[in-house]
Amino acid sequence: MTEPRRPQGGGIAFPSVEVTPMGERRIGALTGIRWWAAFGVLLSHNIPGGDTPRIIQSFFEQGNLGVTVFFVLSGFILTYTYAGSLARPTGAKIWNFYVARFARVYPLYLLVLLWVTPRKIVTYGAPIDESWLGHLFGVQAWFRLPIAWDWNGPAWSVSVEFFFYALFPLIIFLARPLLTSARRAWVFAGIALAAVVLESVLAEPIGWTSDGTATVFPPLRLCDFVLGMAMGAVYLRSKSNRRLARWGLVLLALWLVWTILVIWLRTSYFGLPGFNIAYAIPSAALILGLAWTPDLATTRWLATRPMIVLGEASYAFYLIHMSVGADLTLGLLSNGFGKKNTFLWIIGVIFLTAMAIGLNTMVETPARRFIRKWLTPQRKRAAPSGPRRAEQEHAVTDDSTAAPSDSASDAAKEPEPETAEGTQAAMRASAARD
Numbered sequence: 001m002t003e004p005r006r007p008q009g010g011g012i013a014f015p016s017v018e019v020t021p022m023g024e025r026r027i028g029a030l031t032g033i034r035w036w037a038a039f040g041v042l043l044s045h046n047i048p049g050g051d052t053p054r055i056i057q058s059f060f061e062q063g064n065l066g067v068t069v070f071f072v073l074s075g076f077i078l079t080y081t082y083a084g085s086l087a088r089p090t091g092a093k094i095w096n097f098y099v100a101r102f103a104r105v106y107p108l109y110l111l112v113l114l115w116v117t118p119r120k121i122v123t124y125g126a127p128i129d130e131s132w133l134g135h136l137f138g139v140q141a142w143f144r145l146p147i148a149w150d151w152n153g154p155a156w157s158v159s160v161e162f163f164f165y166a167l168f169p170l171i172i173f174l175a176r177p178l179l180t181s182a183r184r185a186w187v188f189a190g191i192a193l194a195a196v197v198l199e200s201v202l203a204e205p206i207g208w209t210s211d212g213t214a215t216v217f218p219p220l221r222l223c224d225f226v227l228g229m230a231m232g233a234v235y236l237r238s239k240s241n242r243r244l245a246r247w248g249l250v251l252l253a254l255w256l257v258w259t260i261l262v263i264w265l266r267t268s269y270f271g272l273p274g275f276n277i278a279y280a281i282p283s284a285a286l287i288l289g290l291a292w293t294p295d296l297a298t299t300r301w302l303a304t305r306p307m308i309v310l311g312e313a314s315y316a317f318y319l320i321h322m323s324v325g326a327d328l329t330l331g332l333l334s335n336g337f338g339k340k341n342t343f344l345w346i347i348g349v350i351f352l353t354a355m356a357i358g359l360n361t362m363v364e365t366p367a368r369r370f371i372r373k374w375l376t377p378q379r380k381r382a383a384p385s386g387p388r389r390a391e392q393e394h395a396v397t398d399d400s401t402a403a404p405s406d407s408a409s410d411a412a413k414e415p416e417p418e419t420a421e422g423t424q425a426a427m428r429a430s431a432a433r434d
Helices: 028-044 054-086 091-124 130-136 153-174 182-206 222-236 242-265 275-292 297-302 305-312 314-320 339-375 386-395 421-433
Strands: none
Touching (some): 028 054, 028 275, 028 297, 028 314, 054 222, 054 275, 091 314, 153 314, 182 275, 222 275, 305 339, 314 339
Protein backbone atom coordinates (compact mmCIF):
# COMPACT_ATOMS: atom_id res chain seq x y z
CA MET A 1 0.00 0.00 0.00
CA THR A 2 1.40 3.39 -0.89
CA GLU A 3 1.50 6.32 1.48
CA PRO A 4 -1.55 8.58 1.60
CA ARG A 5 -1.39 11.55 -0.71
CA ARG A 6 -1.78 14.97 0.86
CA PRO A 7 -3.12 17.63 -1.47
CA GLN A 8 -0.87 20.57 -2.11
CA GLY A 9 -1.51 23.37 0.33
CA GLY A 10 -2.65 21.01 3.08
CA GLY A 11 -6.03 19.46 3.58
CA ILE A 12 -7.31 15.95 4.19
CA ALA A 13 -5.06 13.09 3.16
CA PHE A 14 -6.97 10.28 1.44
CA PRO A 15 -5.60 6.74 1.31
CA SER A 16 -4.81 5.46 -2.15
CA VAL A 17 -7.18 2.93 -3.67
CA GLU A 18 -5.47 -0.12 -5.12
CA VAL A 19 -7.97 -2.74 -6.17
CA THR A 20 -7.34 -6.05 -7.88
CA PRO A 21 -10.60 -7.48 -9.26
CA MET A 22 -10.98 -11.18 -9.86
CA GLY A 23 -10.40 -10.71 -13.57
CA GLU A 24 -10.70 -8.23 -16.40
CA ARG A 25 -13.78 -9.88 -17.80
CA ARG A 26 -17.37 -8.96 -18.38
CA ILE A 27 -19.63 -10.45 -15.73
CA GLY A 28 -22.08 -11.77 -18.27
CA ALA A 29 -24.24 -13.59 -15.73
CA LEU A 30 -25.22 -10.24 -14.21
CA THR A 31 -26.54 -9.17 -17.59
CA GLY A 32 -28.45 -12.42 -18.05
CA ILE A 33 -30.02 -12.25 -14.59
CA ARG A 34 -31.55 -8.87 -15.47
CA TRP A 35 -33.93 -10.63 -17.86
CA TRP A 36 -35.22 -12.93 -15.14
CA ALA A 37 -35.65 -9.99 -12.78
CA ALA A 38 -37.77 -8.19 -15.39
CA PHE A 39 -39.73 -11.37 -16.12
CA GLY A 40 -40.40 -11.78 -12.40
CA VAL A 41 -41.94 -8.32 -12.29
CA LEU A 42 -44.21 -9.28 -15.19
CA LEU A 43 -45.29 -12.39 -13.25
CA SER A 44 -46.20 -10.23 -10.25
CA HIS A 45 -48.62 -8.30 -12.48
CA ASN A 46 -50.18 -11.49 -13.88
CA ILE A 47 -51.11 -13.44 -10.74
CA PRO A 48 -53.33 -16.34 -11.81
CA GLY A 49 -56.77 -16.60 -10.24
CA GLY A 50 -59.49 -19.22 -10.26
CA ASP A 51 -58.56 -22.48 -8.59
CA THR A 52 -54.81 -21.89 -8.93
CA PRO A 53 -52.99 -23.26 -5.84
CA ARG A 54 -52.02 -20.53 -3.42
CA ILE A 55 -48.35 -21.49 -3.59
CA ILE A 56 -48.33 -20.86 -7.36
CA GLN A 57 -50.03 -17.52 -6.81
CA SER A 58 -47.37 -16.67 -4.25
CA PHE A 59 -44.64 -17.60 -6.73
CA PHE A 60 -46.06 -15.10 -9.23
CA GLU A 61 -46.68 -12.50 -6.54
CA GLN A 62 -43.12 -12.57 -5.23
CA GLY A 63 -41.86 -11.73 -8.70
CA ASN A 64 -41.76 -8.13 -7.54
CA LEU A 65 -38.47 -9.16 -5.95
CA GLY A 66 -37.12 -8.36 -9.41
CA VAL A 67 -37.30 -4.60 -8.78
CA THR A 68 -35.09 -4.95 -5.70
CA VAL A 69 -32.66 -7.07 -7.72
CA PHE A 70 -32.42 -4.15 -10.16
CA PHE A 71 -31.70 -1.67 -7.36
CA VAL A 72 -29.02 -3.81 -5.72
CA LEU A 73 -27.51 -4.75 -9.08
CA SER A 74 -27.35 -1.08 -10.06
CA GLY A 75 -25.23 -0.26 -7.00
CA PHE A 76 -22.99 -3.27 -7.65
CA ILE A 77 -22.37 -2.50 -11.33
CA LEU A 78 -21.79 1.23 -10.89
CA THR A 79 -19.27 0.56 -8.13
CA TYR A 80 -17.62 -2.17 -10.20
CA THR A 81 -17.30 0.23 -13.13
CA TYR A 82 -16.75 3.68 -11.67
CA ALA A 83 -15.15 3.23 -8.25
CA GLY A 84 -11.69 4.00 -9.58
CA SER A 85 -12.46 7.19 -11.45
CA LEU A 86 -15.10 8.73 -9.17
CA ALA A 87 -13.16 8.05 -5.99
CA ARG A 88 -11.01 10.94 -7.23
CA PRO A 89 -13.72 13.00 -8.89
CA THR A 90 -13.25 15.86 -11.31
CA GLY A 91 -15.87 17.90 -13.05
CA ALA A 92 -15.24 16.06 -16.31
CA LYS A 93 -15.53 12.63 -14.70
CA ILE A 94 -18.80 13.49 -12.96
CA TRP A 95 -20.19 15.03 -16.15
CA ASN A 96 -19.28 11.93 -18.15
CA PHE A 97 -20.94 9.73 -15.54
CA TYR A 98 -24.19 11.69 -15.61
CA VAL A 99 -24.21 11.79 -19.41
CA ALA A 100 -23.70 8.02 -19.53
CA ARG A 101 -26.56 7.40 -17.10
CA PHE A 102 -28.90 9.83 -18.87
CA ALA A 103 -28.07 8.33 -22.26
CA ARG A 104 -28.61 4.81 -20.93
CA VAL A 105 -31.99 5.37 -19.30
CA TYR A 106 -33.89 8.44 -20.49
CA PRO A 107 -34.42 8.05 -24.27
CA LEU A 108 -36.52 4.89 -24.02
CA TYR A 109 -38.14 6.14 -20.81
CA LEU A 110 -39.34 9.25 -22.69
CA LEU A 111 -40.45 7.27 -25.74
CA VAL A 112 -42.65 4.94 -23.66
CA LEU A 113 -44.13 7.91 -21.76
CA LEU A 114 -45.06 9.57 -25.05
CA TRP A 115 -46.48 6.24 -26.22
CA VAL A 116 -48.85 5.85 -23.27
CA THR A 117 -49.88 9.50 -22.95
CA PRO A 118 -52.45 9.68 -25.81
CA ARG A 119 -54.09 6.45 -24.67
CA LYS A 120 -54.37 7.67 -21.07
CA ILE A 121 -55.89 10.94 -22.25
CA VAL A 122 -58.38 9.35 -24.66
CA THR A 123 -59.34 6.31 -22.58
CA TYR A 124 -59.28 7.72 -19.05
CA GLY A 125 -59.47 11.45 -19.63
CA ALA A 126 -56.19 11.94 -17.78
CA PRO A 127 -55.12 15.60 -17.80
CA ILE A 128 -51.61 16.86 -18.53
CA ASP A 129 -50.96 18.09 -14.99
CA GLU A 130 -48.25 17.96 -12.35
CA SER A 131 -48.46 14.16 -12.35
CA TRP A 132 -47.50 13.98 -16.03
CA LEU A 133 -44.78 16.58 -15.54
CA GLY A 134 -43.47 14.53 -12.63
CA HIS A 135 -43.17 11.55 -14.96
CA LEU A 136 -41.58 13.69 -17.68
CA PHE A 137 -38.84 14.86 -15.31
CA GLY A 138 -38.51 11.49 -13.57
CA VAL A 139 -39.58 12.63 -10.10
CA GLN A 140 -42.91 10.79 -9.80
CA ALA A 141 -41.60 8.46 -7.11
CA TRP A 142 -41.42 11.43 -4.73
CA PHE A 143 -45.23 11.65 -4.78
CA ARG A 144 -47.36 9.40 -2.65
CA LEU A 145 -49.26 6.59 -4.29
CA PRO A 146 -51.06 6.29 -6.63
CA ILE A 147 -49.48 9.31 -8.37
CA ALA A 148 -46.14 7.49 -8.64
CA TRP A 149 -47.89 4.84 -10.75
CA ASP A 150 -49.79 7.15 -13.09
CA TRP A 151 -49.11 7.07 -16.81
CA ASN A 152 -46.49 4.30 -17.07
CA GLY A 153 -46.61 2.48 -13.75
CA PRO A 154 -43.29 0.56 -13.86
CA ALA A 155 -41.40 3.79 -14.53
CA TRP A 156 -41.55 4.67 -10.81
CA SER A 157 -38.43 2.55 -10.32
CA VAL A 158 -36.61 4.58 -12.99
CA SER A 159 -37.45 7.67 -10.95
CA VAL A 160 -35.82 5.97 -7.96
CA GLU A 161 -32.79 5.12 -10.09
CA PHE A 162 -32.42 8.79 -11.05
CA PHE A 163 -32.12 9.55 -7.34
CA PHE A 164 -29.45 6.86 -6.99
CA TYR A 165 -27.50 8.23 -9.94
CA ALA A 166 -27.63 11.76 -8.54
CA LEU A 167 -26.07 10.61 -5.26
CA PHE A 168 -23.63 7.98 -6.53
CA PRO A 169 -20.59 10.24 -7.12
CA LEU A 170 -20.97 11.66 -3.61
CA ILE A 171 -21.51 8.27 -1.95
CA ILE A 172 -18.56 6.62 -3.70
CA PHE A 173 -16.34 9.56 -2.73
CA LEU A 174 -17.41 9.43 0.91
CA ALA A 175 -17.03 5.63 0.94
CA ARG A 176 -13.54 5.79 -0.53
CA PRO A 177 -11.77 4.86 2.73
CA LEU A 178 -13.87 1.67 2.77
CA LEU A 179 -12.55 0.64 -0.66
CA THR A 180 -8.89 0.38 0.35
CA SER A 181 -8.86 -3.23 1.58
CA ALA A 182 -10.93 -6.37 1.67
CA ARG A 183 -11.52 -5.98 5.39
CA ARG A 184 -12.81 -2.44 4.98
CA ALA A 185 -15.01 -3.53 2.10
CA TRP A 186 -16.63 -6.06 4.44
CA VAL A 187 -17.11 -3.27 7.00
CA PHE A 188 -18.88 -1.34 4.23
CA ALA A 189 -21.08 -4.39 3.63
CA GLY A 190 -21.89 -4.67 7.35
CA ILE A 191 -22.88 -1.01 7.52
CA ALA A 192 -25.09 -1.41 4.44
CA LEU A 193 -26.80 -4.50 5.88
CA ALA A 194 -27.45 -2.71 9.15
CA ALA A 195 -28.90 0.22 7.22
CA VAL A 196 -31.29 -2.09 5.34
CA VAL A 197 -32.58 -3.48 8.64
CA LEU A 198 -32.82 -0.04 10.25
CA GLU A 199 -34.61 1.38 7.23
CA SER A 200 -37.21 -1.37 7.37
CA VAL A 201 -37.73 -0.88 11.10
CA LEU A 202 -38.16 2.89 10.83
CA ALA A 203 -40.44 2.88 7.78
CA GLU A 204 -43.60 2.17 9.79
CA PRO A 205 -43.17 4.79 12.54
CA ILE A 206 -42.50 7.39 9.86
CA GLY A 207 -45.85 6.45 8.33
CA TRP A 208 -44.66 5.38 4.91
CA THR A 209 -46.10 1.86 5.04
CA SER A 210 -49.79 2.64 5.46
CA ASP A 211 -50.43 2.82 1.72
CA GLY A 212 -47.35 1.10 0.32
CA THR A 213 -45.54 4.36 -0.44
CA ALA A 214 -42.45 3.06 1.37
CA THR A 215 -41.94 0.73 -1.56
CA VAL A 216 -41.53 3.58 -4.07
CA PHE A 217 -40.18 6.48 -1.98
CA PRO A 218 -36.56 7.00 -3.17
CA PRO A 219 -34.84 7.65 0.20
CA LEU A 220 -36.37 4.45 1.59
CA ARG A 221 -34.89 2.43 -1.29
CA LEU A 222 -31.44 4.00 -1.09
CA CYS A 223 -30.18 1.26 1.23
CA ASP A 224 -30.87 -1.33 -1.48
CA PHE A 225 -28.58 0.58 -3.80
CA VAL A 226 -25.89 1.15 -1.16
CA LEU A 227 -25.99 -2.56 -0.28
CA GLY A 228 -25.26 -3.27 -3.94
CA MET A 229 -22.38 -0.78 -3.82
CA ALA A 230 -20.97 -2.61 -0.79
CA MET A 231 -21.20 -5.95 -2.61
CA GLY A 232 -19.40 -4.36 -5.55
CA ALA A 233 -16.64 -3.15 -3.22
CA VAL A 234 -16.30 -6.63 -1.72
CA TYR A 235 -16.06 -8.15 -5.20
CA LEU A 236 -13.47 -5.63 -6.35
CA ARG A 237 -11.34 -6.48 -3.32
CA SER A 238 -11.72 -10.23 -3.79
CA LYS A 239 -9.02 -12.48 -5.17
CA SER A 240 -10.05 -15.40 -7.30
CA ASN A 241 -9.62 -18.76 -5.58
CA ARG A 242 -11.52 -21.96 -4.95
CA ARG A 243 -12.44 -20.95 -1.43
CA LEU A 244 -14.15 -17.84 -2.75
CA ALA A 245 -16.07 -19.93 -5.28
CA ARG A 246 -17.28 -22.13 -2.42
CA TRP A 247 -18.50 -19.06 -0.57
CA GLY A 248 -20.26 -18.03 -3.77
CA LEU A 249 -22.11 -21.34 -3.74
CA VAL A 250 -23.08 -20.70 -0.12
CA LEU A 251 -24.50 -17.29 -1.09
CA LEU A 252 -26.47 -18.78 -3.98
CA ALA A 253 -27.83 -21.48 -1.65
CA LEU A 254 -28.81 -18.74 0.83
CA TRP A 255 -30.62 -16.86 -1.92
CA LEU A 256 -32.48 -20.01 -3.03
CA VAL A 257 -33.55 -21.05 0.49
CA TRP A 258 -34.52 -17.50 1.41
CA THR A 259 -36.59 -17.05 -1.76
CA ILE A 260 -38.35 -20.39 -1.31
CA LEU A 261 -39.16 -19.43 2.26
CA VAL A 262 -40.62 -16.09 1.20
CA ILE A 263 -42.77 -17.85 -1.40
CA TRP A 264 -43.80 -20.56 1.06
CA LEU A 265 -44.90 -18.01 3.66
CA ARG A 266 -47.30 -16.71 1.03
CA THR A 267 -47.02 -13.19 2.37
CA SER A 268 -46.99 -10.11 0.18
CA TYR A 269 -44.28 -7.93 1.65
CA PHE A 270 -45.25 -5.03 -0.53
CA GLY A 271 -45.31 -1.91 1.63
CA LEU A 272 -44.67 -3.80 4.87
CA PRO A 273 -41.87 -2.75 7.21
CA GLY A 274 -39.84 -5.86 6.42
CA PHE A 275 -40.01 -5.75 2.63
CA ASN A 276 -36.41 -4.54 2.27
CA ILE A 277 -35.15 -7.29 4.57
CA ALA A 278 -37.18 -9.87 2.66
CA TYR A 279 -35.92 -8.77 -0.75
CA ALA A 280 -32.68 -6.76 -0.56
CA ILE A 281 -30.61 -9.28 1.42
CA PRO A 282 -31.29 -12.28 -0.86
CA SER A 283 -30.76 -10.03 -3.89
CA ALA A 284 -27.30 -9.12 -2.62
CA ALA A 285 -26.52 -12.79 -1.98
CA LEU A 286 -27.63 -13.70 -5.52
CA ILE A 287 -25.54 -11.01 -7.22
CA LEU A 288 -22.32 -11.56 -5.28
CA GLY A 289 -22.81 -15.33 -5.49
CA LEU A 290 -23.03 -15.20 -9.30
CA ALA A 291 -20.00 -12.91 -9.50
CA TRP A 292 -17.97 -15.30 -7.34
CA THR A 293 -18.89 -18.47 -9.27
CA PRO A 294 -17.98 -17.78 -12.92
CA ASP A 295 -17.40 -21.48 -13.62
CA LEU A 296 -20.74 -22.68 -12.25
CA ALA A 297 -22.97 -24.18 -14.95
CA THR A 298 -25.85 -21.84 -14.12
CA THR A 299 -23.56 -18.81 -14.21
CA ARG A 300 -22.13 -19.85 -17.57
CA TRP A 301 -25.65 -20.36 -18.92
CA LEU A 302 -26.67 -16.86 -17.78
CA ALA A 303 -23.65 -15.54 -19.69
CA THR A 304 -24.53 -17.24 -22.99
CA ARG A 305 -25.27 -15.06 -25.98
CA PRO A 306 -29.06 -15.59 -25.94
CA MET A 307 -29.22 -14.61 -22.25
CA ILE A 308 -27.01 -11.57 -22.88
CA VAL A 309 -29.39 -10.44 -25.63
CA LEU A 310 -32.37 -10.89 -23.32
CA GLY A 311 -30.57 -9.16 -20.47
CA GLU A 312 -29.72 -6.16 -22.62
CA ALA A 313 -33.39 -5.95 -23.66
CA SER A 314 -34.64 -6.30 -20.06
CA TYR A 315 -34.98 -2.55 -19.51
CA ALA A 316 -37.22 -2.20 -22.56
CA PHE A 317 -39.17 -5.30 -21.53
CA TYR A 318 -39.71 -3.86 -18.07
CA LEU A 319 -40.87 -0.46 -19.33
CA ILE A 320 -43.42 -1.83 -21.82
CA HIS A 321 -44.73 -4.85 -19.93
CA MET A 322 -47.63 -2.85 -18.45
CA SER A 323 -48.34 -0.42 -21.29
CA VAL A 324 -48.08 -2.71 -24.32
CA GLY A 325 -48.56 -5.72 -22.06
CA ALA A 326 -51.95 -4.44 -20.98
CA ASP A 327 -53.28 -5.61 -24.34
CA LEU A 328 -51.22 -8.80 -24.50
CA THR A 329 -51.01 -10.46 -21.10
CA LEU A 330 -52.91 -8.67 -18.33
CA GLY A 331 -56.05 -10.49 -17.22
CA LEU A 332 -55.52 -13.61 -19.33
CA LEU A 333 -54.73 -15.70 -16.25
CA SER A 334 -57.41 -14.17 -14.04
CA ASN A 335 -59.41 -17.40 -14.15
CA GLY A 336 -56.42 -19.71 -13.88
CA PHE A 337 -54.41 -21.64 -16.43
CA GLY A 338 -57.02 -22.40 -19.05
CA LYS A 339 -55.48 -23.87 -22.20
CA LYS A 340 -56.52 -21.08 -24.55
CA ASN A 341 -55.69 -18.16 -22.28
CA THR A 342 -52.41 -19.72 -21.16
CA PHE A 343 -51.39 -20.15 -24.79
CA LEU A 344 -52.34 -16.54 -25.56
CA TRP A 345 -50.41 -15.38 -22.49
CA ILE A 346 -47.27 -17.19 -23.62
CA ILE A 347 -47.62 -15.72 -27.12
CA GLY A 348 -48.04 -12.27 -25.54
CA VAL A 349 -44.84 -12.69 -23.51
CA ILE A 350 -42.96 -13.80 -26.63
CA PHE A 351 -44.25 -10.77 -28.54
CA LEU A 352 -43.24 -8.43 -25.69
CA THR A 353 -39.79 -10.00 -25.67
CA ALA A 354 -39.36 -9.55 -29.42
CA MET A 355 -40.54 -5.97 -29.19
CA ALA A 356 -38.12 -5.30 -26.32
CA ILE A 357 -35.20 -6.68 -28.31
CA GLY A 358 -36.21 -4.47 -31.23
CA LEU A 359 -36.42 -1.38 -29.02
CA ASN A 360 -33.04 -2.15 -27.52
CA THR A 361 -31.48 -2.56 -30.94
CA MET A 362 -33.17 0.27 -32.80
CA VAL A 363 -33.81 2.86 -30.08
CA GLU A 364 -31.82 2.31 -26.88
CA THR A 365 -28.40 1.58 -28.32
CA PRO A 366 -28.37 4.20 -31.12
CA ALA A 367 -29.79 6.89 -28.82
CA ARG A 368 -27.28 6.09 -26.10
CA ARG A 369 -24.35 6.31 -28.47
CA PHE A 370 -25.59 9.51 -30.07
CA ILE A 371 -26.17 11.30 -26.77
CA ARG A 372 -22.84 10.24 -25.29
CA LYS A 373 -21.00 11.31 -28.42
CA TRP A 374 -22.89 14.60 -28.53
CA LEU A 375 -22.65 15.58 -24.86
CA THR A 376 -19.21 14.25 -23.99
CA PRO A 377 -16.26 16.49 -24.87
CA GLN A 378 -13.91 14.83 -27.33
CA ARG A 379 -10.20 15.39 -26.85
CA LYS A 380 -7.52 14.36 -29.32
CA ARG A 381 -4.56 12.54 -27.82
CA ALA A 382 -1.36 11.21 -29.23
CA ALA A 383 -1.64 7.51 -29.97
CA PRO A 384 0.37 5.47 -27.43
CA SER A 385 2.68 2.69 -28.46
CA GLY A 386 4.16 -0.46 -27.03
CA PRO A 387 2.84 -2.00 -23.80
CA ARG A 388 0.82 1.09 -22.90
CA ARG A 389 -1.03 0.91 -26.21
CA ALA A 390 -1.80 -2.78 -25.65
CA GLU A 391 -3.05 -2.05 -22.14
CA GLN A 392 -5.33 0.73 -23.37
CA GLU A 393 -6.73 -1.37 -26.21
CA HIS A 394 -7.54 -4.08 -23.66
CA ALA A 395 -9.44 -1.49 -21.64
CA VAL A 396 -11.72 -0.48 -24.51
CA THR A 397 -15.15 -2.09 -24.52
CA ASP A 398 -17.15 -3.30 -27.49
CA ASP A 399 -19.07 -0.02 -27.57
CA SER A 400 -16.81 1.81 -30.00
CA THR A 401 -18.64 5.08 -29.52
CA ALA A 402 -18.41 5.18 -25.74
CA ALA A 403 -17.39 8.51 -24.29
CA PRO A 404 -13.76 9.09 -23.30
CA SER A 405 -13.04 8.62 -19.63
CA ASP A 406 -10.67 10.69 -17.50
CA SER A 407 -9.09 7.63 -16.02
CA ALA A 408 -5.60 6.24 -15.86
CA SER A 409 -5.62 5.15 -19.47
CA ASP A 410 -6.65 8.40 -21.04
CA ALA A 411 -7.22 6.84 -24.43
CA ALA A 412 -9.39 4.12 -22.97
CA LYS A 413 -13.12 4.58 -23.40
CA GLU A 414 -15.68 4.62 -20.66
CA PRO A 415 -16.93 1.06 -20.20
CA GLU A 416 -20.49 -0.09 -20.22
CA PRO A 417 -21.72 -1.19 -16.78
CA GLU A 418 -20.63 -4.81 -16.92
CA THR A 419 -16.87 -4.29 -17.25
CA ALA A 420 -14.18 -3.47 -14.73
CA GLU A 421 -11.43 -2.43 -17.10
CA GLY A 422 -12.04 1.29 -16.62
CA THR A 423 -12.11 0.83 -12.85
CA GLN A 424 -8.88 -1.14 -12.89
CA ALA A 425 -7.07 1.38 -15.07
CA ALA A 426 -8.16 4.29 -12.89
CA MET A 427 -7.10 2.52 -9.72
CA ARG A 428 -3.73 1.59 -11.16
CA ALA A 429 -3.19 5.22 -12.04
CA SER A 430 -4.34 6.33 -8.58
CA ALA A 431 -1.68 4.13 -7.02
CA ALA A 432 0.95 5.37 -9.48
CA ARG A 433 0.20 9.02 -8.71
CA ASP A 434 0.43 8.31 -5.02
